[in-house]
Amino acid sequence: MPRKPWEKQAMSTLTQRQLDSWWMPYTANREFKKNPRIITQAKGAYFTDDRGRKIFDGLSGLWTCGLGHGNAKISEAIYQQSQELDYAPGFQYGHPMAFKFAERLVDFMPTGLKHVFFTGSGSEAADTSLKMARAYWRAKGISSKTKFIGRIKGYHGVNFGGFSVGGIGANRAMYGQGIDADHLNHTQLDENLFSRGQPSSGAHLAEQLLELITLHDASNIAAVIIEPLSGSAGVIPPPKGYLQRISQICREHNILLIFDEVITAFGRMGAKTGAEAFDVVPDMMNIAKQMTNGAVPMGAVVTSSDIYQTFMDSPSKDYLIELPHGYTYSGHPLACAAGMATLDLLEQEQAIERVASLSPSFENTLHQLKGMPYVTDIRNFGFAGALTLESAPNEPALRPFLVAMRCWEKGFYVRYGADTLQLGLPFISTEQEIDDVINAIGESLQEIALT
Numbered sequence: 001m002p003r004k005p006w007e008k009q010a011m012s013t014l015t016q017r018q019l020d021s022w023w024m025p026y027t028a029n030r031e032f033k034k035n036p037r038i039i040t041q042a043k044g045a046y047f048t049d050d051r052g053r054k055i056f057d058g059l060s061g062l063w064t065c066g067l068g069h070g071n072a073k074i075s076e077a078i079y080q081q082s083q084e085l086d087y088a089p090g091f092q093y094g095h096p097m098a099f100k101f102a103e104r105l106v107d108f109m110p111t112g113l114k115h116v117f118f119t120g121s122g123s124e125a126a127d128t129s130l131k132m133a134r135a136y137w138r139a140k141g142i143s144s145k146t147k148f149i150g151r152i153k154g155y156h157g158v159n160f161g162g163f164s165v166g167g168i169g170a171n172r173a174m175y176g177q178g179i180d181a182d183h184l185n186h187t188q189l190d191e192n193l194f195s196r197g198q199p200s201s202g203a204h205l206a207e208q209l210l211e212l213i214t215l216h217d218a219s220n221i222a223a224v225i226i227e228p229l230s231g232s233a234g235v236i237p238p239p240k241g242y243l244q245r246i247s248q249i250c251r252e253h254n255i256l257l258i259f260d261e262v263i264t265a266f267g268r269m270g271a272k273t274g275a276e277a278f279d280v281v282p283d284m285m286n287i288a289k290q291m292t293n294g295a296v297p298m299g300a301v302v303t304s305s306d307i308y309q310t311f312m313d314s315p316s317k318d319y320l321i322e323l324p325h326g327y328t329y330s331g332h333p334l335a336c337a338a339g340m341a342t343l344d345l346l347e348q349e350q351a352i353e354r355v356a357s358l359s360p361s362f363e364n365t366l367h368q369l370k371g372m373p374y375v376t377d378i379r380n381f382g383f384a385g386a387l388t389l390e391s392a393p394n395e396p397a398l399r400p401f402l403v404a405m406r407c408w409e410k411g412f413y414v415r416y417g418a419d420t421l422q423l424g425l426p427f428i429s430t431e432q433e434i435d436d437v438i439n440a441i442g443e444s445l446q447e448i449a450l451t
């Protein structure tokens with residue numbers, strides 16, 4: 001059978017046994033192992049694959065590597081730290097880098113977020129924030145507040161709490177019952193199709209929270225958790241006024257507000273955080289990904305003083321420990337070193353200012369794809385953008401997959417998820433590179449329309 005255009009022979013020397021040995025995450029393993037896409041090197045905004053081709057990294061890894069790959073300052077910081085102190089337990093012992101990095105993070109955060117609980121990933125941050133919320137209300141003597149409110153299409157990682165508050169049906173079908181959660185609707189409205197930046201309609205959708213409060217009673221609700229901009233669902237920016245209203249309702253009904261900023265923090269919005277970009281400060285913020293420029297896994301929950309102080313003031317039960325929770329790799333010294341270097345570079349290279357200043361031209365170029373085959377919507381904010389494609393019969397992900405594969409062959413990595421194609425540009429992208437990756441998407445759409 002002739003090869004499909006994207007099925008070029010890989011130069012990989014990997015054996016079938018090696019390929020079968022790694023059960024790959026969030027991967028169509030059966031398809032991949034027939035047609036492996038193997039990345040062997042990365043520098044700046046480019047990967048190199050096993051055929052020696054340079055591939056523009058249009059998603060900054062997985063929204064992780066905005067400052068570019070193989071940054072010498074980050075590598076050096078990790079190396080130096082590994083020679084000084086490669087690992088130290090964070091349980092009942094501390095090490096300087098974790099305290100110093102936490103302080104730097106607090107300085108970086110919007111006013112009001114003052115204490116950092118380190119985790120190893122975004123999923124761990126999600127579940128940590130949910131456990132903290134329940135424990136906070138218990139410490140306050142209101143142990144009925146255990147339910148969570150998430151959103152349809154929300155993504156908060158893969159652990160039990162995160163998938164329960166997340167709004168992705170396929171997860172429920174696969175894993176069954178999670179923890180007690182209800183969901184607000186997403187904010188994708190027909191009248192907002194092809195809107196640029198924050199859509200103007202949709203603030204009224206925040207009122208659904210009042211309905212859920214009437215249904216469940218605020219005395220049973222611990223927290224609302226939302227991504228200020230839904231990333232994995234395909235870049236859904238919040239309608240103007242929506243987050244403000246959610247925050248106001250939470251405050252009025254004594255419900256904690258958690259922002260999952262695993263994608264939006266550290267510059268992608270053209271601001272330090274989504275909270276800053278959209279001007280709403282939550283009680284807790286979950287961070288990961290760009291936190292270390294992707295070089296070492298790390299996440300964290302950053303909390304208000306009220307939350308921290310509630311635990312510090314409460315009688316502790318377990319060997320004086322206020323919150324019996326934590327990970328072997330919480331505050332890992334190498335991750336802290338990578339994170340410190342990342343914060344330095346964001347500042348020195350004025351990366352956030354660069355995203356803010358180039359995002360209008362990214363927006364203009366991206367929206368030129370309107371009218372291309374199958375494109376039913378385009379959304380963007382900062383250096384995040386997505387297209388929705390009309391689904392092939394019964395196969396919502398097929399067209400985005402075909403486009404992503406064609407882009408890969410043309411030397412561009414873009415992400416496909418459900419019926420969307422997503423771009424998360426490196427902060428160091430040039431205008432030419434932005435034009436080129438968007439052109440590659442346009443050409444690929446035209447090609448698949450002809451097949």
Ligand code: PMP
Binds near residue numbers: 288
């Ligand atoms: N929350 C959000 C908003 C995310 O986008 C992600 C990852 N895409 C996660 C949580 C989970 O992070 P991780 O994959 O590091 O566990």
